[in-house]
Amino acid sequence: GIQVEQSPPDLILQEGANSTLRCNFSDSVNNLQWFHQNPWGQLINLFYIPSGTKQNGRLSATTVATERYSLLYISSSQTTDSGVYFCAVTDKLIFGTGTRLQVFP
Amino acid sequence: DTAVSQTPKYLVTQMGNDKSIKCEQNLGHDTMYWYKQDSKKFLKIMFSYNNKELIINETVPNRFSPKSPDKAHLNLHINSLELGDSAVYFCASSQEPGRQETQYFGPGTRLLVL
Numbered sequence: 001g002i003q004v005e006q007s008p009p010d011l012i013l014q015e016g017a018n019s020t021l022r023c024n025f026s027d028s029v030n031n032l033q034w035f036h037q038n039p040w041g042q043l044i045n046l047f048y049i050p051s052g053t054k055q056n057g058r059l060s061a062t063t064v065a066t067e068r069y070s071l072l073y074i075s076s077s078q079t080t081d082s083g084v085y086f087c088a089v090t091d092k093l094i095f096g097t098g099t100r101l102q103v104f105p
Numbered sequence: 106d107t108a109v110s111q112t113p114k115y116l117v118t119q120m121g122n123d124k125s126i127k128c129e130q131n132l133g134h135d136t137m138y139w140y141k142q143d144s145k146k147f148l149k150i151m152f153s154y155n156n157k158e159l160i161i162n163e164t165v166p167n168r169f170s171p172k173s174p175d176k177a178h179l180n181l182h183i184n185s186l187e188l189g190d191s192a193v194y195f196c197a198s199s200q201e202p203g204r205q206e207t208q209y210f211g212p213g214t215r216l217l218v219l
Contacts, residue, residue, distance in 0.1 A: 033207060037146070041193060043210040084146055090199070090208050093138070093161065095148040 002027040004089055004096040011101045013077050021072040021099045023087030031091040034061055034072050037084040037098075046072070046085075077103045108132050109211040111196050117217045118186055126181045126214045128196030135201050136160075137179035138208070139171060142193040151194075154179050155201070186218045 003026040013019055023032075034046040047054050047061040049070065054061055058077075063070040070087055082103050087096040109130045118124055130137060139151040153161035157173040168184040183190060196211040 035210075041213050041215070043195065043213075045207055045209065048207045086148065088148075088208070093150040093153065095140075098146050100146075 002029070002089060002092050002094055004087060004094050006085075006087060006096040006099050008099060009097065011099055013101065013103050015078060015103055015105050017077050017103075018073070018075045019077060019101070021074070021085050021101075023070040023072070023096050025068050025070075025087075025089055028068070029065065029089045029091060031089065032063055032070055033088045033090050034070070035086045035088060036081075037086065039083055043086075074101075077101075079103045079105055109196055109198055109209050111194075111211040111214050113214060114212060115215050115217075117219065119219055120186055120188060122186050123182070123184045124186060124216070125183070126194055126196075126216075128179050128181070128211055130177055130196075130198040130209070130211075132198055132209060134198040134209075135176060136199050137173065137176075138197040138199075139179065139181050140195040140197060140210075142195060142213070144192070148195070152179075152181075186216075188218050191216055191218045 005024045007022045032050050036044045049061045049063045051063050051065045058075045060073045084098045084100050086098050112127045136155045138153045142148045151165050152171045154173045170182045173179045193213045193215050195213045197208045199208045
């Protein structure tokens with residue numbers, strides 16, 4: 001089956017820093033989503049992005065389907081950005097391994 | 106106002122007991138899912154229902170039985186609970202399997218088997 005790998009597995013930032021999270025997938029996909037799991041465990045939709053680029057405030061995402069990867073950019077990070085970020089190939093119901101982000105003041 | 110709701114949020118029980126988790130969505134979606142998140146945060150699909158019919162049943166023990174009384178509800182019943190069942194269980198919904206639609210998740214049910 002399809003493999004979905006995320007990098008880095010862990011990321012520690014100081015408030016105000018920028019970061020890029022990567023999601024690689026081993027096969028073609030139709031649907032790809034990014035989620036943020038906050039420290040209380042809630043899974044929050046960030047982007048539905050099977051291809052192209054989207055932006056929402058300080059967050060943006062780009063998927064290059066032909067090269068089988070997606071990137072999530074977080075600019076000017078805040079402590080509330082802490083948590084685990086997942087990409088998911090939702091047409092195959094496969095979640096990535098996650099990136100744990102900690103933002104310190 | 107909650108799009109996908111689950112009850113209970115926390116469940117602490119003894120090994121061997123039978124328990125149920127309920128899920129309801131008010132988004133008018135056709136498809137509902139159950140996922141399991143283990144202690145290492147890996148999320149794995151367990152079941153998927155479309156219009157009350159089971160369409161995906163991953164390698165899950167027979168002790169787990171989903172039931173969908175209507176397309177807005179998907180409950181999960183677990184028989185003879187084991188220590189390894191301790192996890193967070195998430196319900197989710199989307200418009201249709203394979204369509205380009207976002208999946209929406211419930212708040213999760215934290216199950217602890219003692």
